[in-house]
Structure formats: C-alpha cells, structure tokens
Amino acid sequence: MIRTTPRLPVAMLAAWLMFGTGLTLAADPNPVASPTPSPATSPGLQVIPLAQYQLLSLESQTVHSPGAGVIAVSENLFLVGLYSQHFFAQDLGFDYPDTYHSIEFMADGRNARHRYLGFFKSESDRPVVGGLQTFQAAGVYGYEVMQRPGFSLVLGGGLxxxxxxxxxxGGKPWPLLPVPLIRASWESRLLNANLDFITGPNLGLTLAPQSRLRATLDARLDKLRDERDLFFEGALVYRFFDSDHPMGDLAGVAVGIKSDAYEFALKAEDESLELHYYALFGTVDLTLLKLTGGYAFDSRVRYRERTSESAGDGWFISVSALYPLGGSRNDR
Incomplete structure (x- = not known):
C-alpha cells in the first residue's frame, strides 16, 4: 500500500503555515517590477529550504537520519521535495546493508474547483534503480463536488x-493500478477535520482550533497486517500567540504520543526492513526551528515482513529548521 502522507514534519508545518494562515514569512521590502523575475523572488511564490536531523537510540540499535529539501508555495500550488539518509549503527540481521535513502516529492495544486495531486516516494538501499518494489508514485485529479461554508468535498481518481x-x-510485476481520490474537510470553532484517501485513509483532527490550547490528532493506516500498521500522532498543543496576533498563530509547545516507523524495500526481491516504535514526546516549536524529543518504547525490527525481534526502549531527538529565501504571499 502506498503511504500517501510523506513523513515530512517540516514541510507539513510550512504547508499549514502558508495555506492555513496566509502569513507572509518573508516579503520583499522594495518590490520592483521585473520582466523576468526569479522563482525565489517572484510575487506570490515562497521558496523555503529546509533541513532536519533525527537520532533514534534504542537498546540494541541506533539510527541517524540527516535530511534536506526545499518547499515552494504559491496561492494555488504547493511543492515539496526531501532527501534523507538513514544510517543503522549496529549490524542488522540477514547481512542487510546499514545505509538507506529516502526520496520524497509531493505536488498539490488547485484551479477553481479542480485539484491536482502527484507524489513520488522511494525508501530503499537502492532507491528507484532497485526496481519497482523500491518506489511508489501516483498522479490523481479531483473535482470539488461540494463547497459550503466550513465544508469541502473533492472526488476523483488517477493512476x-x-x-x-x-x-x-509472463511472471513480471504489473506496475499500474487505478486509485480513487477522496478529500473532505470540515472547519468550525469546535473542530477542524481533514480526510484524504488514495490508497488508504489519512485523517487529521484539531479540537478547539482557534484556542491557544488545543488538541491535535493525525493518523493513517498502512496495509492491514496488525495494529502497528496504524500510524498516529496525538498531542496537546499550546500556542504562544492568538490567531489575530501580528506574530501569527504559529509558535508553541506540545506534549503527545506517536506511533512511527522506518520502512525500506531492498533491491533484492522480497527483502524488506522495518523498525517500528511508539514514543512519548515533547516539542518546542519556534516556527523556523522545531525541537522534538522523548522516550521511545515497545520497538520492533521486522525483516521480510515475517521475522521480528525487539530493539528495546530508548529515546529520540529531532531538529527541524527552515528559512524563507524571499517572495511574497500578498496575492491572497
């Protein structure tokens, strides 16, 4: 099953920041008309480099994950690309390699009631070149069939x-499948809810979204093997400023619990590696810099989707940073 929500915490922050608040992160103080504006400074286009690093330290395994990427956001288009490398410090079973790569790209566009979504994801020791099993990609089109105050429903499909x-x-893998697109959103003073479905459900909930103290839940379902295929992150969040503050409803602190995993498909056929864990965490979010850390527990390493072993308990820390290069969001 294709995971339709990439693991891009910084990118998702920027998408929410841009589309959810309309805040201009950086604007040209002296805008000058130009016949050939550069992408980084064109009015209406925000280009944001990002970097992140995560360390997961368990009793029998340690994983280092540095990454970098870029976000581009305009009034009707959101683009994000990210590359991460994952290094397993202790030897893995079955002589598996210790270094893996993640390549992720997503494009989300709209034009009136039309919606366009494309994504590409490869997590492997040999991404893309390792064969069809090492990557997933999809392109879908949707139409907003219902638009009411506080509610939107988009239906469509793709490949x-x-x-x-x-x-x-002939014994070769069949590479194409049709997929549906269902995208529903509900906004009110009590609850904001979003549901995306392409090859599996992705749900986002925010309780008391206009309050400085709120609760959030993000969940998705990958495959249908056992309870560890349900990934989630629930948090109690306190924002430093109200939504009408000049600084925006952005920075804050949070505490919560999550279920997360590293998942890789190896170049060798039918070979896969998963490291799943639960975690209690705390977050300090300063908008351009985000620090998260906590206690990781009940971890499990699974090879070939069959052989499992515990990696013990431990801790994790994640650092994410982004910085807008220029552009303006004054076209809203």
Missing part, C-alpha cells in the same frame, strides 16, 4: 505506479 504484488502471465 499509481509500483510493485503491487500482481503478476502478468
């Missing part, structure tokens, strides 16, 4: 590309 476990008569 996904990957190794879905379906073989042709």
């Amino acid at each position: 996904a590309v990957s190794d879905f476990g379906i073989e042709t008569p």
Whole structure:
C-alpha cells in the first residue's frame, strides 16, 4: 500500500503555515517590477529550504537520519521535495546493508474547483534503480463536488505506479493500478477535520482550533497486517500567540504520543526492513526551528515482513529548521 502522507514534519508545518494562515514569512521590502523575475523572488511564490536531523537510540540499535529539501508555495500550488539518509549503527540481521535513502516529492495544486495531486516516494538501499518494489508514485485529479461554508468535498481518481504484488502471465510485476481520490474537510470553532484517501485513509483532527490550547490528532493506516500498521500522532498543543496576533498563530509547545516507523524495500526481491516504535514526546516549536524529543518504547525490527525481534526502549531527538529565501504571499 502506498503511504500517501510523506513523513515530512517540516514541510507539513510550512504547508499549514502558508495555506492555513496566509502569513507572509518573508516579503520583499522594495518590490520592483521585473520582466523576468526569479522563482525565489517572484510575487506570490515562497521558496523555503529546509533541513532536519533525527537520532533514534534504542537498546540494541541506533539510527541517524540527516535530511534536506526545499518547499515552494504559491496561492494555488504547493511543492515539496526531501532527501534523507538513514544510517543503522549496529549490524542488522540477514547481512542487510546499514545505509538507506529516502526520496520524497509531493505536488498539490488547485484551479477553481479542480485539484491536482502527484507524489513520488522511494525508501530503499537502492532507491528507484532497485526496481519497482523500491518506489511508489501516483498522479490523481479531483473535482470539488461540494463547497459550503466550513465544508469541502473533492472526488476523483488517477493512476499509481509500483510493485503491487500482481503478476502478468509472463511472471513480471504489473506496475499500474487505478486509485480513487477522496478529500473532505470540515472547519468550525469546535473542530477542524481533514480526510484524504488514495490508497488508504489519512485523517487529521484539531479540537478547539482557534484556542491557544488545543488538541491535535493525525493518523493513517498502512496495509492491514496488525495494529502497528496504524500510524498516529496525538498531542496537546499550546500556542504562544492568538490567531489575530501580528506574530501569527504559529509558535508553541506540545506534549503527545506517536506511533512511527522506518520502512525500506531492498533491491533484492522480497527483502524488506522495518523498525517500528511508539514514543512519548515533547516539542518546542519556534516556527523556523522545531525541537522534538522523548522516550521511545515497545520497538520492533521486522525483516521480510515475517521475522521480528525487539530493539528495546530508548529515546529520540529531532531538529527541524527552515528559512524563507524571499517572495511574497500578498496575492491572497
């Protein structure tokens, strides 16, 4: 099953920041008309480099994950690309390699009631070149069939590309499958809710969204093997400023619990690696810099989707940073 919500905490922050608040992170103080404006300074386009690092330290395994990428946001378009490398410090079973790569890209556009979504994701020791099983991609189109105050419903469909476990008569993997698009959103003073469905459900909830003290829940379901295929992050959040403050409703602190995992498909056929864990965490979010850390527990390493072993308990820390290069969001 394709995971339709990439693990991009910094990128998701920027998307929420831009689309959810309309805040201008950086504007040109002396805008001058130019016949050939550069992408980084064109009015209406915000370009934001980002960097992140995560360390997961368990009793029998340690994972280092540095990454970098870029976000581009305009009135009707959101683009994000991220590359991360994951290094396992202790030897893995079955002589698996210790270094893996993640390449993620997402494009989300709109034009009136039309919606366009494309994404690409590869997590492997040999991303893309390792074969169909090492990447997933999809392109979908949707139309907003219902638009009312506080509610929107988009329906559509498209095609996904990957190794879905379906073989042709010649024994080769069938690479294409049609997929639906369902995107629903509800906004009120009590609750904001978002549901995306392409190959699986992705749910986002915010209780008391206009309050400085709020509760959030993000969840998605990958595959249907056991309870660890349910990934979630629930948090109690306190924002430093109200939504009408000049600084915006952005910076704050949070405490919560999450279920997360590293998942890789190896170049060798039917070889896969997963490291799943639960965590209690705390976050300090300063908008351009975000620090998260906490206690990781009940971890499990799974090889070939069959052989499992515990990696013990431990801790994790994550640092994310972004900085806008220029551009303006004054076109809203």
